[in-house]
Amino acid sequence: MYENSGFSNNKTEKVKKDYIYFDHAATTPVLSEVVARINECFTKFYGNASEPHLPGRNAREILENSRTSVAEILGAGSSEITFTSGGTESNNLALFGIAEAYSKKGNHIITSEIEHPAVLMPLKALSKRGFKITYLPVDCNGQVDPDDVKKALRAGTILVSVMHANNIVGTVQPISEIGKILKEKGVIFHTDAVQTFCNIWTDVNDLGVDLLSISGHKIYGPKGVGALYVRKGTRFVPYIYGGGQEKGRRSGTENIPGIAGLAKAAEIGFATLEEKIKRLSEMRDYLKNRILESIPGVRLNGHPTERLPGNCNFSFKFIEGEAMVLRLDMAGIAASSGSACSSSSMKPAHTLKAMGLSNEEAFGSLRITLGFENSYEELDYFIDELQTIIRDLRDISPLYKNTV
Ligand SMILES: *Cc1c(COP(=O)(O)O)cnc(C)c1O
Numbered sequence: 001m002y003e004n005s006g007f008s009n010n011k012t013e014k015v016k017k018d019y020i021y022f023d024h025a026a027t028t029p030v031l032s033e034v035v036a037r038i039n040e041c042f043t044k045f046y047g048n049a050s051e052p053h054l055p056g057r058n059a060r061e062i063l064e065n066s067r068t069s070v071a072e073i074l075g076a077g078s079s080e081i082t083f084t085s086g087g088t089e090s091n092n093l094a095l096f097g098i099a100e101a102y103s104k105k106g107n108h109i110i111t112s113e114i115e116h117p118a119v120l121m122p123l124k125a126l127s128k129r130g131f132k133i134t135y136l137p138v139d140c141n142g143q144v145d146p147d148d149v150k151k152a153l154r155a156g157t158i159l160v161s162v163m164h165a166n167n168i169v170g171t172v173q174p175i176s177e178i179g180k181i182l183k184e185k186g187v188i189f190h191t192d193a194v195q196t197f198c199n200i201w202t203d204v205n206d207l208g209v210d211l212l213s214i215s216g217h218k219i220y221g222p223k224g225v226g227a228l229y230v231r232k233g234t235r236f237v238p239y240i241y242g243g244g245q246e247k248g249r250r251s252g253t254e255n256i257p258g259i260a261g262l263a264k265a266a267e268i269g270f271a272t273l274e275e276k277i278k279r280l281s282e283m284r285d286y287l288k289n290r291i292l293e294s295i296p297g298v299r300l301n302g303h304p305t306e307r308l309p310g311n312c313n314f315s316f317k318f319i320e321g322e323a324m325v326l327r328l329d330m331a332g333i334a335a336s337s338g339s340a341c342s343s344s345s346m347k348p349a350h351t352l353k354a355m356g357l358s359n360e361e362a363f364g365s366l367r368i369t370l371g372f373e374n375s376y377e378e379l380d381y382f383i384d385e386l387q388t389i390i391r392d393l394r395d396i397s398p399l400y401k402n403t404v
Helices: 032-043 054-074 087-101 117-128 146-152 175-185 256-271 273-294 321-330 350-354 359-363 376-395 398-403
Strands: 081-084 108-112 132-136 157-161 188-192 211-215 226-230 298-300 311-316 365-369
Touching: 032 256, 054 081, 054 226, 054 256, 081 087, 087 117, 087 157, 087 188, 087 211, 087 226, 108 117, 117 132, 132 146, 146 175, 157 175, 175 188, 256 273, 273 298, 273 311, 273 376, 321 365, 321 376, 350 359, 359 365
Parallel strands: 108 132, 108 157, 157 188, 188 211
Antiparallel strands: 081 226, 211 226, 298 311, 311 365
16 A cells, blocks of 8 residues: 555555554654665674774764764754654653753743653653743643743743644644744753654754754654754753763764664655655645544544644544544554553543543544555545444444434
8 A cells, every 4th residue: 555655765664565554653664765774784884883993983984974964954063963762762861961950050841731751751750859840731722822931931940841743633833933932031942853853844943942852763764763952052961871972962882773774764754855744734634624524523633734744633522532443453544542652541641631622522532643655545445444433433332322
């Protein structure tokens, strides 16, 4: 089902051709060019980048070229990029790193209620160490109001962390506006850009951010690798100590295959960004319109226009998201009922609750996140299957029966 994507240069590994993958916000398949690059590094460029001999120098060259690639995409300087083990580590490094470096200046941190757990949990840990955290609310579309950021600032505010786009509902935040406010006040600004890097534009100067987190596996690259951008002149304390790699900011022998894979995926993702945004937005709107027209008792969650190109999130009345996901899986379709991190617990996604959805609406949510390799044919098959599944599940729902 990947053939008719129109992206002939972007072939993915065909793991299961007859299975439709609509969960790109959770992770993406790895591009075959990326797999080839990773293999090349494992077999030919196995050197330790800290060693002065030829294999070491070869590894170092790959490392620094990868750094330059990522930096260029972000509009940053190479020296501002630190490679990490993924988005989670990048966020932890940013939050703990800034909190500790600036703790003499103040102990107040501002964030939003809808951050990824990789931001919320480190902040929870910091609050136990005496930091004061302000959680900004979002509107019904999932957006933070820049005025609320302004109002929350205090003399002791050292850091603001607001994600660039939300992983559940795809809402894009007004980061540039917040960035302008914070620059004026001289407050450090971090954004979790894991969902936006190579999916929309992420120039650090346009956004006005001082730190920005990215991850490899959300952009058709490998898992277990990511990066943190830190603006020159911003002090931060390392999180992992050891041999002093990455200029002492993140010790540990560099993961050359992973880093080169991340860079390769980013280069391809950035080169095709414009056509990807256009294609995915069109597919998303087609899916959204067809679902809203053909299925009763459904609402779209998230911002109507300011959202990630590939993200659709719906709530279906009288139905549980988990049940839909299981039935879709049986039909050969991968979708998500919320955040993968919270789907094993019985708590509805915190993002949806923060947007003012009832428990029922939050439990009845379904997230479809598209990738460039998806086709309209797949969307049509999905819509047909979903209609049947919704009908079946409502038929066995006592709540629904009471309403008809
Ligand atoms: C996936 C994700 C992360 C975590 O990245 P990992 O590389 O899986 O650790 C952090 N933030 C957001 C918004 C994400 O979608």
